[in-house]
Amino acid sequence: MTELKVLEGKKLTVIGYGSQGHAHTLNLKDLGMDLTVGLREGSKSWEEAEKAGVKVKKISEAVKDADVVMFLTPDEAQPAVYENHVKDNLKEGAYLGFAHGFNIHYKKIVPAGKVNVFMVAPKGPGHMVREIFEKGHGVPCLTAVYQDISGDTKEVADAWANGVGRKVGIIETTFKEETETDLFGEQAVLCGGVTELMQAGFDTLVEAGYNPEVAYFECVHEMKLIIDMVYEKGFAKMRDSISNTAEYGDYVTGKKIITDKTRETMKQVLGDIQNGQFAKEFIDETETGYKFMKGERSKYSDSKIEEVGSKMRQMVFKGSAKNHM
Ligand code: NAD
Ligand code: MG
Ligand code: MG
Ligand code: MG
Ligand code: MG
Ligand code: MG
Numbered sequence: 566m567t568e569l570k571v572l573e574g575k576k577l578t579v580i581g582y583g584s585q586g587h588a589h590t591l592n593l594k595d596l597g598m599d600l601t602v603g604l605r606e607g608s609k610s611w612e613e614a615e616k617a618g619v620k621v622k623k624i625s626e627a628v629k630d631a632d633v634v635m636f637l638t639p640d641e642a643q644p645a646v647y648e649n650h651v652k653d654n655l656k657e658g659a660y661l662g663f664a665h666g667f668n669i670h671y672k673k674i675v676p677a678g679k680v681n682v683f684m685v686a687p688k689g690p691g692h693m694v695r696e697i698f699e700k701g702h703g704v705p706c707l708t709a710v711y712q713d714i715s716g717d718t719k720e721v722a723d724a725w726a727n728g729v730g731r732k733v734g735i736i737e738t739t740f741k742e743e744t745e746t747d748l749f750g751e752q753a754v755l756c757g758g759v760t761e762l763m764q765a766g767f768d769t770l771v772e773a774g775y776n777p778e779v780a781y782f783e784c785v786h787e788m789k790l791i792i793d794m795v796y797e798k799g800f801a802k803m804r805d806s807i808s809n810t811a812e813y814g815d816y817v818t819g820k821k822i823i824t825d826k827t828r829e830t831m832k833q834v835l836g837d838i839q840n841g842q843f844a845k846e847f848i849d850e851t852e853t854g855y856k857f858m859k860g861e862r863s864k865y866s867d868s869k870i871e872e873v874g875s876k877m878r879q880m881v882f883k884g885s886a887k888n889h890m
Pocket of ligand 3 (some may be wrong): 747750751
C-alpha cells in the first residue's frame with residue numbers, strides 16, 4: 566500500500582478506544598503502523614486495548630511525542646480533553662485528526678496555528694469499520710483538511726483513510742459539509758426519521774387492533790430486508806424485487822406520508838444545524854448531565870415495540886450465536 570508510506574515511521578496516536586477508536590487503532594495496527602492509544606487513567610478501555618496488544622498511555626503522554634493524533638472521544642468530551650491534555654502537548658507540525666467535524670466547525674476547539682488539522686470520517690459505525698476490515702474489505706471514508714501548515718496534510722488524511730478503510734474509496738469534503746450533512750442525515754433520515762417512521766407504523770396497526778407481533782414484522786423487522794436491497798442494488802432493483810402490489814402502494818402512499826410539510830420541516834431542521842442552534846441545544850443538554858436523553862432512553866426501553874421486538878428476535882435468531890440486529 567504505497568499510499569500509506571506517508572504514515573510509515575511516524576508515531577501515531579489515537580485518543581479514545583470506543584466505537585471508532587478501536588476500529589482505527591486495530592486496522593492501522595494490522596497494517597504494521599506504530600500506534601499508541603491515549604486514555605484517561607482508570608479508563609475501562611485500558612485493559613481491553615492492552616489485551617488487543619495495543620500500547621496504551623495516558624492522553625498527555627500519548628500526545629507528547631506523536632506526529633499524528635486522531636481524536637476519537639465523544640464529541641462533547643473533546644473540548645475539555647483538548648484543553649487539559651492535548652493542546653500543550655501537541656508538538657509543532659503535528660497532524661490533529663477528527664472523525665466528525667463538530668468541534669472544529671462550531672469552534673468549540675480552536676487549534677493552535679502550529680498544527681495541521683484533518684478529518685477522516687469512515688462511512689459506517691465503528692464496529693462495522695472493524696468487522697468489514699477483518700473480512701478483507703473496507704468502508705469508504707470522507708476526508709477533509711482544515712489547516713495545512715506542513716503542505717502534506719491531505720496526503721496524511723488520505724493515507725489514514727486508506728489504512729482504516731482499506732483503500733475502498735475516498736470522498737473529499739470540508740469540515741462544514743461533513744458536519745452539517747452528518748447531523749442532518751442522522752436526525753432527519755437515518756436515526757430520528759427511520760425510528761419514528763417505524764414507531765408510527767407499528768402504533769397505527771396496534772391501535773387498530775392488529776397483533777403486535779405481526780405489526781412488528783411489517784413495520785420494523787422487514788425494514789432491514791428492504792434497506793439491504795437498496796444498499797446493494799439501488800431503488801429500482803429493490804422495486805423490481807417487491808411485488809407489483811407493493812410497488813404501486815409505494816408510489817401512491819409514500820408521498821402521502823412524507824409530505825410537502827415534512828420537506829418544509831427538513832429545511833427547518835437543516836437551518837438549525839447551519840445556524841448552530843442544534844449544536845447549542847446539544848451542548849446545553851450535555852451540561853444537564855443528559856437529563857432529556859436519559860428520560861427518552863427509559864421511555865423507549867419500557868415501550869411495547871421493544872418488548873415485542875425482543876421476543877421476535879429470540880424467535881428469528883434462535884440458535885444463532887450472533888445478534889444480527
Ligand atoms: P465512543 O463513545 O464510542 O468512545 C469514546 C471513547 O472515548 C472511549 O474509549 C472512552 O473511554 C473515551 N472517553 C469517553 N469520555 C471521555 C472523556 N470525558 N475524556 C476522555 N476520554 C473519554 O465514541 P465514538 O462514537 O467512537 O465517537 C468518536 C468520534 O467519532 C466522534 O467525533 C464521533 O462523532 C465520530 N464518529 C463516530 C461514529 C461511530 O460509529 N460511533 C461514526 C462516525 C464518526
Ligand atoms: Mg453511543
Ligand atoms: Mg454519520
Ligand atoms: Mg454523526
Ligand atoms: Mg409485507
Ligand atoms: Mg416488482
